[in-house]
Amino acid sequence: MASPSKFEFSNLTKIVPDAYHGTDAANIPSIEKEGFRIGTGGDLYLGDGVYFYEGSKAHAIGYPKLKDSTCKCAVFRCEINLGRCIDLNNKQHKDALKAFAAQVKYLAYDSTAFRKEHNIKSMDEPSHS
Numbered sequence: 001m002a003s004p005s006k007f008e009f010s011n012l013t014k015i016v017p018d019a020y021h022g023t024d025a026a027n028i029p030s031i032e033k034e035g036f037r038i039g040t041g042g043d044l045y046l047g048d049g050v051y052f053y054e055g056s057k058a059h060a061i062g063y064p065k066l067k068d069s070t071c072k073c074a075v076f077r078c079e080i081n082l083g084r085c086i087d088l089n090n091k092q093h094k095d096a097l098k099a100f101a102a103q104v105k106y107l108a109y110d111s112t113a114f115r116k117e118h119n120i121k122s123m124d125e126p127s128h129s
Helices: 023-033 059-065 091-108 112-117
Strands: 013-024 073-084
Touching: 013 023, 013 059, 023 073, 059 073
Parallel strands: none
Antiparallel strands: 013 073
C-alpha cells in the first residue's frame, strides 16, 4: 500500500462557475478598480477572506442587508478556480478521501510495526511512548 505522504489529490480540482459576492453598491468602483479586498475582523463567519455564495444570487443579495438594512445592494457574479481542493459534495472527491483514510488506517492502526513502535497493545488502549 502507498505511503500517505505520496497520496495526492492532484486531479481533484474545482471550478465554481457561478459564485456570487454581495456588497454595498458604494463598493463597486473600488472592487472594479482594485479587485476584492480580503475582509478581516471578528464579525466574519469563517475568518478573514472574501465570501461568495455558490449558485445563490439571492443569498448574496441578502448578505449586505444583514449589516445595513438600508444599503443599496450589488452582486458580482464570478467564476472561481479553487484549484486543488476536496469538495465533499463530489463523489470522486469523497471516494479519494475514503481511499486516503483507508491507507492511513492500514499504515497506522492495522500495522503491527506501528503498534509495536508506539507500544499499543490494542486499539482501545492509549500508547505509552
